[in-house]
Amino acid sequence: MAELNEILGNERIKEHFITAVHHKKISHAYIMEGDKGSGKKMLAEAFSKILQCEGRETTGLVESCGKCESCIQMEYHDHPDVIWVSHEKPNVISVGEIREQIVNTVEIMPYKGPYKIYIVDEAEKMNAAAQNAILKTIEEPPEYAVIFLLTTNRGAFLDTILSRCILLATRPVPGTAVEKYLVEKCSVSKEEAEFAAGFSLGNIGKAEAIVSSEEFQDLKELTLSILRYIHEIESYEIADKVKEYKKYKNRIEDFFDIFLMWFRDIMLLKADNSVNAEAAKKKIIFKNEYAYLKKQVDKLDLEAIDYVIGKIHRARVRIKSNVNFDATLELLIVEARREF
Ligand SMILES: [Zn+2]
Structure with missing residues (x-):
């Protein structure tokens, strides 16, 4: 696991943690908000490691020593006083799970560390009953308790929870x-x-x-093979291509992102008045596809680009609400083609 000072970006959050440790003012409840992959877990874990480190008293530093038993247990995700709250159903954290894993155990003193830390990932999945259950602990926590609620959306929390937590939002690096x-x-x-x-x-x-996923590379190639010729793709080709996405159903968000970035690049090139292609390429994501993009830029006006981007958002929502997969993808490609 990464040490706090090794984590890239999010300086404000790191500083907040360091100041808290320095002044010995640790809050009992933190909400960490940010997209999946934006570093919430890494930050919460690195902060926990510092809080629990046994060697810190001798070094006097605001960083973990990396050598004590506690630091080694953190390294192996095996610290008895750092509890990752788990849930059985994929889309909900139930009141039973919150009671069993937090409310009923929080009064038990930490096993060895100075703190007892609970980390609730995907905390937006707590239903109202679960939130009310955790609220009691947040309102009257034992001295040693620290709770991290990691979430993609603070809007899912009751106001009573929001008002009692320190809110830290991750930012892009x-x-x-x-x-x-x-x-x-x-x-x-x-x-x-x-x-x-x-x-x-x-x-x-x-x-x-x-960068580490071959599947992503394949999905990207498949999607680019549509996008490069989307202005002239035949209907039968669309149907054939869409069939190929069956195996990527779990990565469909990536498909939408690629689609969106393609039209975002077209939009940037449309508004661009760089002196040459090299300068223009610097602004876009699909640099290798510049020639294909450029061809399409001339065929679309801003209104049409906007329209397609709107359709991509709508298709994304439809897939989330379980509308037929093939039909949604096919419709999106047809709607984009129609604008050329
Ligand atoms: Zn240590």
């Missing part, structure tokens, strides 16, 4: 820092790193997942 990280840690080419950094919009978890 600058593209150049993501690129450097990918080249150094994941040994990818500069070109690949540049694409992943841009495509992930500074979400380092997403960028890392992209």
Whole structure:
């Protein structure tokens, strides 16, 4: 696991944690909000490691020693006083789970560390009853308790919870820092790193997942094979291509992202008045596809680009609400083609 000072970006959150430790003012409840892959878990875990470190008293530093038993247990995700709350159903954290794993155990003193830390990932999945159950603990916590609610959406929480937690929101990491990280840690080419950094919009978890996934590369190639010729694709070809997406059903968000980024690039090139192609390429994500993009830029006006982008958002919502998969993809491609 990464140490707090090794985590890229999110300086404000890191500073908040360091100041809290320095002044010995640790809050009992934190909400960490950010997209999947934006570093919430990493930050919560690194902060927990510092809080629990036994060697810190001798070093006097606001960082974990990395050598004590506690630090080693953190390294193996095996610290008895850092509890990751789990849930059985994929879309809900029930009141039973919150009672069993938090409310009923929080009064029991920490086993060894100075703190007893609970980390609830995907905390937006707590239903109202579960939130009311955790609220009591947040209102009157034992001195040693620290609760992290990690979420993609703070809007899902009751106001009573929001008002009692410190809210920390993750921010995108600058593209150049993501690129450097990918080249150094994941040994990818500069070109690949540049694409992943841009495509992930500074979400380092997403960028890392992209460069290490062969499936993503295949999905990207398939989608580009449609997008390059979307202005003249035949209806029978659309049906054939859509069939190929069956095996990527779990990655369909990536399909929409690729589609969206393609039209975002067209939009940027449309508004661009760079002196030459090299300068224009710097602004877009699909740099290797410049020639194909440029051809399409001349065929679309801003209104049409806007229209297609709107349709991509709508298709995404439809898939989430379980509308027929093939029909949704097919309709999106047809609607995009119609604008040329
Ligand atoms: Zn330590």
